[in-house]
Amino acid sequence: MKRNWDVIREVLIEVESLGFNERSSFDYSLSYRDTEENTSKAEHALLLWKAGLITAVDAGSMDGPAILAPELTWQGHELLEIMRSNPVWDRIKSVASDKGLELSFEAILALGKAAVAWVIAQ
Incomplete structure (x- = not known):
């Protein structure tokens, strides 16, 4: 799998x-x-x-x-809070793809912060 x-x-x-x-x-x-x-x-x-x-x-x-x-x-809730919003989740995936990054737990946490800031600035 x-x-x-x-x-x-x-x-x-x-x-x-x-x-x-x-x-x-x-x-x-x-x-x-x-x-x-x-x-x-x-x-x-x-x-x-x-x-x-x-x-x-x-x-x-x-x-x-x-x-x-x-x-x-608690950790499951924290991860879901980062992934829940469609615009944030889409931004995480697109930035990872653009940068050639594989999604990992740590990458999602790091990209999530940047994606939230990007969505807020839009």
């Missing part, structure tokens, strides 16, 4: 939007029987969980890895 920051942004927004009751039964799961095209969001959610940007209950089984009741951590 190649990391896709747009999918990561989708997962962060989705997890943040879960209410208390909805969260308790919400899960991201992978089955060894899944086809590749149906696994991207769950794979990225599991990646965010392993990176500490999401907390969740490990619900993995013999059928495959899974997490239940995901919540954003």
Whole structure:
């Protein structure tokens, strides 16, 4: 799997939007029987969980890895605040592309500050 920051942004927004009751039964799961095209969001959610940007209950089984009741951590909220705004997110991606930079966590944090300043100045 190649990391896709747009999918990561989708997962962060989705997890943040879960209410208390909805969260308790919400899960991201992978089955060894899944086809590749149906696994991207769950794979990225599991990646965010392993990176500490999401907390969740490990619900993995013999059928495959899974997490239940995901919540954003402080760091997850901080990352989402940088990525949430479409103009800021688009600016981060375009500057990274123009400069030949690969998007990483650190690059997004650094470019996010510059993108916010650019959006405010527009």
